[in-house]
Amino acid sequence: xxxxxxxxxxxxxxxxxxxxxxxxxxxxxxxxxxxxxxxxxxxxxxxxxxxxxxxxxxxxxxxxxxxxxxxxxxxxxxxxxxxxxxxxxxxxxxxxxxxxxxxxxxxxxxxxxxxxxxxxxxxxxxxxxxxxxxxxxxxxxxxxxxxxxxxxxxxxxxxxxxxxxxxxxxxxxxxxxxxxxxxxxxxxxxxxxxxxxxxxxxxxxxxxxxxxxxxxxxxxxxxxxxxxxxxxxxxxxxxxxxxxxxxxxxxxxxxxxxxxxxxxxxxxxxxxx
Ligand code: NDP
Numbered sequence: 001x002x003x004x005x006x007x008x009x010x011x012x013x014x015x016x017x018x019x020x021x022x023x024x025x026x027x028x029x030x031x032x033x034x035x036x037x038x039x040x041x042x043x044x045x046x047x048x049x050x051x052x053x054x055x056x057x058x059x060x061x062x063x064x065x066x067x068x069x070x071x072x073x074x075x076x077x078x079x080x081x082x083x084x085x086x087x088x089x090x091x092x093x094x095x096x097x098x099x100x101x102x103x104x105x106x107x108x109x110x111x112x113x114x115x116x117x118x119x120x121x122x123x124x125x126x127x128x129x130x131x132x133x134x135x136x137x138x139x140x141x142x143x144x145x146x147x148x149x150x151x152x153x154x155x156x157x158x159x160x161x162x163x164x165x166x167x168x169x170x171x172x173x174x175x176x177x178x179x180x181x182x183x184x185x186x187x188x189x190x191x192x193x194x195x196x197x198x199x200x201x202x203x204x205x206x207x208x209x210x211x212x213x214x215x216x217x218x219x220x221x222x223x224x225x226x227x228x229x230x231x232x233x234x235x236x237x238x239x240x241x242x243x244x245x246x247x248x249x250x251x252x253x254x255x256x257x258x259x260x261x262x263x264x265x266x267x268x269x270x271x272x273x
Pocket of ligand 1: 025
């Protein structure tokens, strides 16, 4: 007998009343994720390393009626992440959604790159992801008060922005591709640890080029980078931050309860040709 609950369909994309923690909130993708949560009625804790930038964001969000706060933390430092989680729980009582949207790259040929520079990228894009995932997952599990085998999606939703570069190499990217590929595999393994037992969905979004301060130059139609991308972008354009929002809300809501451990393509079809 096939059945479909009308109320589920009508509410499956809702994040209203949820508590969302967003890392890299001062960046292009973190900001739109955080704002989208806020527009849809979630309470949002914004984090990054720069307190002044976070305060500006809080002022902007509050002017639009979004319930939010900020806490500055370096995601690669355990003590910072523990303090961030404590502050979030003290302020809003729990964490329902985690969006990890911080990251860094400094492209360099492996022959010229120092081991320290490589390690810095690995820490910014992989170790820090592990630390935030680990401690937020512990918080989400603690919120279950000992319950196990809870329905999928009811223990929490975790979305990590990795990259299409997690799947393809590129000159100068031995740090970035390695760390993003590692993050995708971390998410796959974490899903095996957490999803069935604790109802926590954890997924990655793998974007190609989205407009940000750092990528703005790639949007020049005269540039060789833009023209090369257009040879491999079936959708015929590069991405705007708003293109990212639908995926974030989908993976943060009950609409995606059966999806976990996935590295979701968000590339305009970059990998299909
Ligand atoms: P932005 O450069 O706009 O923002 C980066 C964010 O990460 C900022 O909030 C910054 O805040 C934080 N950050 C920077 N360096 C570090 C570091 N060393 N350690 C921890 N945090 C750091 O990035 P986007 O919003 O464009 O990208 C977000 C994520 O998406 C990143 O992981 C990026 O790799 C990935 N991505 C982006 C693409 C794009 O085209 N935009 C394409 C593919 C993947 P603060 O310095 O205050 O801590």
